[in-house]
Every structure is written in structure tokens, then in C-alpha cells.
Amino acid sequence: DAGVIQSPRHEVTEMGQEVTLRCKPISGHNSLFWYRQTMMRGLELLIYFNNNVPIDDSGMPEDRFSAKMPNASFSTLKIQPSEPRDSAVYFCASSIGGAFTDTQYFGPGTRLTVL
Amino acid sequence: GQQVMQIPQYQHVQEGEDFTTYCNSSTTLSNIQWYKQRPGGHPVFLIQLVKSGEVKKQKRLTFQFGEAKKNSSLHITATQTTDVGTYFCAAPQGGSEKLVFGKGTKLTVNP
Numbered sequence: 001d002a003g004v005i006q007s008p009r010h011e012v013t014e015m016g017q018e019v020t021l022r023c024k025p026i027s028g029h030n031s032l033f034w035y036r037q038t039m040m041r042g043l044e045l046l047i048y049f050n051n052n053v054p055i056d057d058s059g060m061p062e063d064r065f066s067a068k069m070p071n072a073s074f075s076t077l078k079i080q081p082s083e084p085r086d087s088a089v090y091f092c093a094s095s096i097g098g099a100f101t102d103t104q105y106f107g108p109g110t111r112l113t114v115l
Numbered sequence: 116g117q118q119v120m121q122i123p124q125y126q127h128v129q130e131g132e133d134f135t136t137y138c139n140s141s142t143t144l145s146n147i148q149w150y151k152q153r154p155g156g157h158p159v160f161l162i163q164l165v166k167s168g169e170v171k172k173q174k175r176l177t178f179q180f181g182e183a184k185k186n187s188s189l190h191i192t193a194t195q196t197t198d199v200g201t202y203f204c205a206a207p208q209g210g211s212e213k214l215v216f217g218k219g220t221k222l223t224v225n226p
Contacts, residue, residue: 033214042216042217042218042219043158043203043216043219044216045213045214045215048213056213059213091157091158093158100207100213100214101145101146101163101165101207103148103160103163104158104160104214105160106157106158106159107157108156108157109157
């Protein structure tokens with residue numbers, strides 16, 4: 001299995017631009033998670049999908065952030081407009097089941113820099 | 116909000132020395148997971164503890180879950196340079212039981 005795939009691996013953009021991060025979960029996994037990692041705040045859960053349905057988006061910072069999962073093999077996290085404080089590493093993870101007791105498999109992450 | 120406290124934040128050891136990181140919660144946990152993140156890498160699942168007082172071993176790594184299920188520890192015996200990285204504990208918390216990660220302990224090993 002290829003594992004969780006994320007693209008792009010690195011993104012540098014200017015403040016105000018739209019940024020779209022992409023994730024392909026492990027085939028057969030029913031849950032998908034978007035995390036953000038910064039030095040100050042650590043690893044934070046942004047949103048969680050189960051069977052393509054958003055279950056918990058309480059970690060999404062503000063309306064500038066949106067996430068979709070149109071099918072079981074693809075999800076996007078969009079930031080519009082981006083701001084310098086959005087600079088972070090964004091991880092996508094997937095798990096087999098819908099419970100947080102299941103092992104989460106993380107993708108390699110997207111390092112986002114907003115200038 | 117509820118959180119999982121992890122200490123120490125940093126630990127530097129000489130190769131061959133032991134290392135321990137601790138994770139504490141003010142509330143009882145249903146389970147606790149441990150992850151390792153190598154420099155520049157992504158978190159990788161190590162283990163999950165579920166039972167009160169549970170102890171699990173993976174080679175030189177020993178994981179413990181407290182009797183009250185409010186704390187946990189990861190102990191590495193005789194560290195090697197390959198152990199370098201940040202070790203995170205994570206536990207489901209809050210009404211939605213979503214996974215909350217500790218801030219991690221960054222381990223550096225001097226060869």
C-alpha cells in the first residue's frame with residue numbers, strides 16, 4: 001500500500017492567495033483527519049471525516065478554512081484568503097474505523113509558507 | 116479545554132543512557148496512544164494502551180498506563196541515535212472523543 005498521499009509537499013504563497021491542499025487516504029480506510037502542526041501549538045486536529053461526512057470541524061480556525069471529501073479516496077483542505085499565521089505543516093491521516101481508538105496513519109505532510 | 120500534558124519538552128542524552136517521557140491527564144482516559152515523529156517526518160503510530168496498569172514492550176521501548184488511567188510513560192532503555200525524534204502521547208478527550216495530542220518530548224541523542 002502506498003500509504004496516505006499528500007500534495008503538494010511544499011507550498012509557498014503570498015498573503016491573500018488561495019491555497020488548496022490535497023489528500024488521498026489509504027484505500028479501505030473510512031476515516032480521514034486533517035491536522036496542523038506548529039511549534040507554538042503543536043499538533044491540532046482541524047477536521048475529521050467518517051465515510052466522507054464531516055463529523056467534527058470544531059478545530060477549523062475560522063471561515064477562511066474549508067475542507068471537503070467528495071469521495072472515499074480524496075479530500076481537500078482550502079484556505080482562502082491565506083495569511084502568514086497559517087504557515088505550518090498540514091498533515092492528513094486516515095484510519096480504518098470511525099473511532100479514535102483506531103490507529104491513525106499520517107501522510108508526509110504539506111509544509112505551507114505564507115509570505 | 117481538556118488537554119494532555121507531556122513532560123519534559125526536551126531531553127538530551129548520551130547514547131546508551133535511558134530516556135523517559137511522561138504524559139498526564141486530569142481526567143480518566145479510555146486509552147492512550149504513542150507516536151514518534153522523526154525530524155522532518157510525520158507522526159508514526161507506536162502503540163495503544165487500553166487497560167489500567169497495562170505495560171507493553173517493543174524491544175527497548177516500554178510503555179505503561181497508570182492504574183487510574185490518567186497517566187502514561189514511555190521508557191527507552193540504552194538509547195541509540197536511531198531513537199532521535201519527538202515522541203507524542205495522544206488520547207481521545209472531550210465529548211466527541213477526538214484525539215488530543217500532547218506537545219511532545221523532543222529527544223536528541225549524542226553519539
